[in-house]
Amino acid sequence: MSRLALINIEQLVPVSGTAPKRGKLMMELNIITNGCVIIEDSIITYVGTMNDLSEDIVLNNNNGVTTKIIDCSGKTVLPGFIDSHTHFVFGGYREQEFKMRLAGESYMDILKAGGGIFSSVNMTRKAEFDELYHVGMNRLNHMLSMGVTTVEGKSGYGLDKDTELKQLKVMQELNKEHVVDIVSTFLGPHSVPSDYKGRGKEYIDFIINEVLPIVLEENLAEFADIFCEKGVFSVEESKYYLLKAKKLGLKCKIHADEIVSLGGSELAVQVGATSADHLLAVSDQGIKDLADSDTIATLLPATAFSLDEPFAKARKMIDSGCSVALASDFNPGSCPTHSIPLIISLSALKMHMTIEEIITALTINGACALNKQNEIGSLEIGKKGDMIILNKPSIDFMAYHLGMNLVEQVIKNGKIVWISK
Numbered sequence: 001m002s003r004l005a006l007i008n009i010e011q012l013v014p015v016s017g018t019a020p021k022r023g024k025l026m027m028e029l030n031i032i033t034n035g036c037v038i039i040e041d042s043i044i045t046y047v048g049t050m051n052d053l054s055e056d057i058v059l060n061n062n063n064g065v066t067t068k069i070i071d072c073s074g075k076t077v078l079p080g081f082i083d084s085h086t087h088f089v090f091g092g093y094r095e096q097e098f099k100m101r102l103a104g105e106s107y108m109d110i111l112k113a114g115g116g117i118f119s120s121v122n123m124t125r126k127a128e129f130d131e132l133y134h135v136g137m138n139r140l141n142h143m144l145s146m147g148v149t150t151v152e153g154k155s156g157y158g159l160d161k162d163t164e165l166k167q168l169k170v171m172q173e174l175n176k177e178h179v180v181d182i183v184s185t186f187l188g189p190h191s192v193p194s195d196y197k198g199r200g201k202e203y204i205d206f207i208i209n210e211v212l213p214i215v216l217e218e219n220l221a222e223f224a225d226i227f228c229e230k231g232v233f234s235v236e237e238s239k240y241y242l243l244k245a246k247k248l249g250l251k252c253k254i255h256a257d258e259i260v261s262l263g264g265s266e267l268a269v270q271v272g273a274t275s276a277d278h279l280l281a282v283s284d285q286g287i288k289d290l291a292d293s294d295t296i297a298t299l300l301p302a303t304a305f306s307l308d309e310p311f312a313k314a315r316k317m318i319d320s321g322c323s324v325a326l327a328s329d330f331n332p333g334s335c336p337t338h339s340i341p342l343i344i345s346l347s348a349l350k351m352h353m354t355i356e357e358i359i360t361a362l363t364i365n366g367a368c369a370l371n372k373q374n375e376i377g378s379l380e381i382g383k384k385g386d387m388i389i390l391n392k393p394s395i396d397f398m399a400y401h402l403g404m405n406l407v408e409q410v411i412k413n414g415k416i417v418w419i420s421k
């Protein structure tokens, strides 16, 4: 057995719980001053104050077990961050497209110049498995350095059978090799491919009949997702796809109400989706439905920032009683960053969330968005030993140091896996 003890923690932030925190409960982090966490093998066995801790537990070398001790004086300890919405496996970049956007060119101009999602689709189709694996590995390393211990990743840059499966298989291999846990989502209906132009429903049928069975057989994804948006997939098509996927055994997510208030959030609740994501244009009814449901409202502020769009109404959603999660939406087009410090600052300054709500949204509510709330998302006896040590004495530094990474050490499954140089 191995034992790791984090002692003298200036501010220990357990977050606590195994259920989504909604509304006012997002403020409750159950902070402990002068705290201690003990992890035996990969599982947390103590969370509390130094005073309540019998000294024997930390220092005794009983049964031949040596305790590795980390002195966290002047530091903050939190659960590892959960980035519950990314598209981190893709080929190529679209930096020229970004430059065109900055120069004021329209989306149509960019499309005509070969940009947009189809350029990522072409580059991902062309990329070899090993190439996607290596870029994926590098991206996971960078995420880990910012405190991410679990990440969700989507397919959706293939829009054909082979490439969709390739993306999912890359994530399956990365999950075996990398310490960051990966939860995979099948997003075959990310867009209608050009060979199905104007025939979205037929493309969905192709996905359901030809691709989903293999995804399930080879255990390549836990979630099914769809881009429900005007000009992409309608609410009816999204409902048709999600209900089929659910029947086959996948849990559901939706890219909902990002650009137009189409009713994707209402649909998410109706089909019992685990999360509805984006929500920049969510209707009042959508907010009410989400607040009355167990569906997590996942907000992606770096995307709104990158597109220079108005931010999601996080304040209204939380005040209405929604369970809000935050994620990066890392992708090559609308959000080429997975910077957690940037998300924290944007959430505070542009969405008026408190730092307590932001932490809840990046930990337990993120875990709920991945249906992993019984294993991760809070520091709780029996949960996985996934946590981060910040080089500052309190959470108040997190939004204050705009865009700065304060993570000093990352602990995954009870092992130190990253130390800041």
Ligand SMILES: [Zn+2]
Pocket (backbone or CB within 6 Å): 085, 086, 087, 255, 329, 331
């Ligand atoms: Zn997305």
